[in-house]
Amino acid sequence: xxxxxxxxxxxxxxxxxxxxxxxxxxxxxxxxxxxxxxxxxxxxxxxxxxxxxxxxxxxxxxxxxxxxxxxxxxxxxxxxxxxxxxxxxxxxxxxxxxxxxxxxxxxxxxxxxxxxxxxxxxxxxxxxxxxxxxxxxxxxxxxxxxxxxxxxxxxxxxxxxxxxxxxxxxxxxxxxxxxxxxxxxxxxxxxxxxxxxxxxxxxxxxxxxxxxxxxxxxxxxxxxxxxxxxxxxxxxxxxxxxxxxxxxxxxxxxxxxxxxxxxxxxxxxxxxxxxxxxxxxxxxxxxxxxxxxxxxxxxxxxxxxxxxxxxxxxxxxxxxxxxxxxxxxxxxxxxxxxxxxxxxxxxxxxxxxxxxxxxxxxxxxxxxxxxxxxxxxxxxxxxxxxxxxxxxxxxxxxxxxxxxxxxxxxxxxxxxxxxxxxxxxxxxxxxxxxxxxxxxxxxxxxxxxxxxxxxxxxxxxxxxxxxxxxxxxxxxxxxxxxxxxxxxxxxxxxxxxxxxxxxxxxxxxxxxxxxxxxxxxxxxxxxxxxxxxxxxxxxxxxxxxxxxxxxxxxxxxxxxxxxxxxxxxxxxxxxxxxxxxxxxxxxxxxxxxxxxxxxxxxxxxxxxxxxxxxxxxxxxxxxxxxxxxxxxxxxxxxxxxxxxxxxxxxxxxxxxxxxxxxxxxxx
Amino acid sequence: xxxxxxxxxxxxxxxxxxxxxxxxxxxxxxxxxxxxxxxxxxxxxxxxxxxxxxxxxxxxxxxxxxxxxxxxxxxxxxxx
Numbered sequence: 001x002x003x004x005x006x007x008x009x010x011x012x013x014x015x016x017x018x019x020x021x022x023x024x025x026x027x028x029x030x031x032x033x034x035x036x037x038x039x040x041x042x043x044x045x046x047x048x049x050x051x052x053x054x055x056x057x058x059x060x061x062x063x064x065x066x067x068x069x070x071x072x073x074x075x076x077x078x079x080x081x082x083x084x085x086x087x088x089x090x091x092x093x094x095x096x097x098x099x100x101x102x103x104x105x106x107x108x109x110x111x112x113x114x115x116x117x118x119x120x121x122x123x124x125x126x127x128x129x130x131x132x133x134x135x136x137x138x139x140x141x142x143x144x145x146x147x148x149x150x151x152x153x154x155x156x157x158x159x160x161x162x163x164x165x166x167x168x169x170x171x172x173x174x175x176x177x178x179x180x181x182x183x184x185x186x187x188x189x190x191x192x193x194x195x196x197x198x199x200x201x202x203x204x205x206x207x208x209x210x211x212x213x214x215x216x217x218x219x220x221x222x223x224x225x226x227x228x229x230x231x232x233x234x235x236x237x238x239x240x241x242x243x244x245x246x247x248x249x250x251x252x253x254x255x256x257x258x259x260x261x262x263x264x265x266x267x268x269x270x271x272x273x274x275x276x277x278x279x280x281x282x283x284x285x286x287x288x289x290x291x292x293x294x295x296x297x298x299x300x301x302x303x304x305x306x307x308x309x310x311x312x313x314x315x316x317x318x319x320x321x322x323x324x325x326x327x328x329x330x331x332x333x334x335x336x337x338x339x340x341x342x343x344x345x346x347x348x349x350x351x352x353x354x355x356x357x358x359x360x361x362x363x364x365x366x367x368x369x370x371x372x373x374x375x376x377x378x379x380x381x382x383x384x385x386x387x388x389x390x391x392x393x394x395x396x397x398x399x400x401x402x403x404x405x406x407x408x409x410x411x412x413x414x415x416x417x418x419x420x421x422x423x424x425x426x427x428x429x430x431x432x433x434x435x436x437x438x439x440x441x442x443x444x445x446x447x448x449x450x451x452x453x454x455x456x457x458x459x460x461x462x463x464x465x466x467x468x469x470x471x472x473x474x475x476x477x478x479x480x481x482x483x484x485x486x487x488x489x490x491x492x493x494x495x496x497x498x499x500x501x502x503x504x505x506x507x508x509x510x511x512x513x514x515x516x517x518x519x520x521x522x523x524x525x526x527x528x529x530x531x532x533x534x535x536x537x538x539x540x541x542x543x544x545x546x547x548x549x550x551x552x553x554x555x556x557x558x559x560x561x562x563x564x565x566x567x568x569x570x571x572x573x574x575x576x577x578x579x580x581x582x583x584x585x586x587x588x589x590x591x592x593x594x595x596x597x598x599x600x601x602x603x604x605x606x607x608x609x610x611x612x613x614x615x616x617x618x619x620x621x622x623x624x625x626x627x628x629x630x631x632x633x634x635x636x637x638x639x640x641x642x643x644x645x646x647x648x649x650x651x652x653x654x655x656x657x658x659x660x661x662x663x664x665x666x667x
Numbered sequence: 668x669x670x671x672x673x674x675x676x677x678x679x680x681x682x683x684x685x686x687x688x689x690x691x692x693x694x695x696x697x698x699x700x701x702x703x704x705x706x707x708x709x710x711x712x713x714x715x716x717x718x719x720x721x722x723x724x725x726x727x728x729x730x731x732x733x734x735x736x737x738x739x740x741x742x743x744x745x746x747x
Contacts, residue, residue, distance in 0.1 A: 368707060379707045440718070455714035590727055597730045601706075606699055 002080070004029040004049055011036045020044070031080070038067040045090070048073045051080035051098065059083055059101040060185065060202075066099075079180065097180035097197070105187045110176030114192035117210040119168035120230040122247050123264040124148050127280040127298045127314055127321040133266060134164045135232050135249050137171075137211055138535060141268035141284050141302075141409040142542050144249075145511035146524075148282055149300065155528040163535050181216065186224075196220065196235070204228070217404040218252070236403055243273075251285075251409060253401030260289075268302075268511065269409040270401055276306070280314075280321075284329070284511040285411050286396050297321075298341055302511055303329040303396060309336035327351075328362065329509055330392060330415065343449070345369065346427075347420050347509075348383055348392075359449030363426040364460070366467070369450065376450040380431060380460030381424075384467050385594035387602075387636065389415065408539075410546040412514040416471045418507040418556040419514045425560070428464040431457045468560075470587035473580050475557040476569065477654055480577070484654065488574060488661040495569040497558045501551035515545045516552045574661035581658070585651045592644045596637060603631040673720070673746045674739045680715050681735060684708065694736030702735075712738075720746050 007015070012025050014036040022028060022044035029049045038053040053066045066081040072090035079098035089107040102108070121132040124144070131148040147160055178184070179197040186203040193207045199214035203224035210231040214220035220233060223240025231245050234252040239245070241257035250256055251268040258274035265281040267273060276294030284302025291308035298314035298321065310333040315321040323341035330348035333339070338354040345351055346365040353371030361367060366383040369376055383389050393415035434445055435457035444451045452460070476495070483490040502516035510520065523541055526532045532541055558569050567576070601607065611627070612620030631637055678692045685702050698704040704712070713724050722745055732738045
């Protein structure tokens with residue numbers, strides 16, 4: 001506990017001789033040991049408390065001696081070992097922690113009743129309003145999703161907003177806060193902004209009404225030229241290079257920069273946004289837009305990649321910008337693609353071309369959507385055997401930039417899950433039915449606003465069937481792998497449904513969190529009833545949903561297998577289980593080989609155009625190999641080949657073990 | 668000698684799908700370089716051939732059929 005005292009007359013005299021000013025010297029308190037010469041040209045206004053000075057402090061990598069030079073301090077408390085120099089206007093109504101450096105800064109001020117960005121309403125997804133998300137520091141992708149997308153449950157939304165308003169009131173203050181070890185350098189103006197531990201603000205232009213969350217394990221950086229109003233920025237995010245944020249939330253581990261302009265937008269874990277423009281966007285985890293000329297507007301995205309010049313529009317009609325769209329997890333838009341809202345694209349799909357049709361392709365995941373002669377065509381399931389899908393699924397978990405004990409956005413990374421499998425089952429059923437009902441004379445069929453070439457109906461269904469069967473088989477083998485040496489009874493025990501888990505049913509994607517619909521319904525009911533009464537309890541419940549995934553997933557597998565093959569898993573014998581392994585080898589092996597084939601296209605003749613400039617055909621190949629490498633040595637190819645070999649070996653071992661169970665099913 | 672009807676029908680399916688003149692569909696014609704076939708059309712071609720001959724085609728087996736001649740040879744083999 002630090003003891004503070006008033007200045008002595010001698011100290012006041014010395015401070016005056018050093019260019020310091022105060023109308024009321026008696027309102028200044030200092031900590032011992034106090035060395036007056038460490039304050040020069042300081043103007044004191046109101047109540048000012050200064051901690052210990054004189055020790056070393058790091059400022060932009062250079063060790064300096066804590067001191068205060070050339071600054072106006074108005075109703076400010078300053079912690080120990082701070083370095084404050086050249087504050088052009090003043091610092092007013094702030095509590096500053098220890099070892100803080102504030103240099104070359106125009107104005108830092110907190111107004112009475114400030115909420116530091118909390119309580120800001122972000123008009124996400126629908127630019128014309130109606131899906132507002134209230135900000136608070138602990139906002140997660142899941143809560144944002146519930147607020148924005150579940151407007152058909154007004155009681156839920158009202159309860160959530162009530163909780164958030166209560167949280168906002170705990171933040172409301174007449175004083176701002178700059179926590180320990182913060183660097184604030186070259187900031188023109190900072191008004192009503194709270195800054196968390198160890199954050200670095202180097203060169204932002206203007207920050208107003210916001211919170212910069214940060215801690216020692218997850219340092220947040222706000223860089224040059226940034227203009228941000230009405231914002232919250234999460235830990236370990238980087239916002240820099242002239243980015244403009246107006247009424248935005250930036251979650252943990254994000255990178256925002258290169259003159260990106262965003263308004264009324266939410267960016268959750270590990271999003272990246274450079275160069276383009278975002279308006280009324282709910283960007284779930286791992287949404288990425290890197291390029292100029294890209295406009296993301298009025299949309300819900302996650303695990304998304306925007307090709308350069310991706311564009312969409314939300315107001316082709318006269319009633320204003322009222323339309324909205326959804327690109328479900330894993331989807332991508334190709335360069336200069338265009339989508340007209342309202343539309344929905346299913347998970348892990350690719351959109352190419354200028355799409356002028358409004359379509360809903362939720363039941364056709366892993367598809368290609370392209371434009372021919374001005375019309376949108378879907379190739380269902382085409383993206384199941386592409387390199388891109390495999391690489392995407394692998395990259396996200398290893399690119400989690402979040403650090404520290406609290407990772408707010410709950411994320412399931414699985415490409416294949418009850419969510420996507422459920423969609424494939426629906427797609428398979430619908431395509432099969434369409435194929436059966438469509439005459440051969442018909443070249444193309446309509447599907448929810450888009451077109452499908454009739455010839456692709458059966459093939460699309462086949463792709464889905466193959467993928468679903470591969471997933472089921474792998475889940476079953478994974479399930480009993482731990483007990484392969486323990487006999488049939490042990491295997492059957494493992495294959496039973498989990499009585500404590502959710503029953504099999506449709507799954508939903510809560511902006512990164514995959515959950516059985518019943519569990520979501522229970523959460524919603526509990527919020528509406530008040531039994532989940534505050535944001536902490538809500539976060540705890542969501543975390544429990546996240547943890548429930550493996551058990552609920554297993555019950556889904558059991559139910560789908562039963563329905564699909566008319567077989568109860570826990571009644572299988574060794575031969576039946578060997579059949580499961582054969583199914584995996586057939587389906588997944590085929591997938592892997594087709595993916596290898598897809599990878600091979602990158603090394604085909606058509607990929608070598610332009611190589612070997614000024615040289616001979618032989619030089620072309622040599623040039624290509626030098627720049628791109630060879631198929632045989634490519635790391636992705638080698639990885640796929642290893643997976644294929646491992647799959648074959650696994651299946652062989654598995655079959656040997658289960659066939660050794662020996663027992664046959666009676667009858 | 669293999670059934671030329673299979674060959675002729677295969678070439679016709681290719682020509683119709685890729686919207687090229689039948690004369691261009693020679694055995695030496697490369698699907699991508701000479702006939703401009705896109706990846707998605709490759710899938711459609713398999714489906715069209717399946718329907719034409721009422722057979723099931725393994726995509727994996729046809730993945731390396733980069734010319735018309737290779738495709739014809741394959742179809743002649745599985746249709747017989």
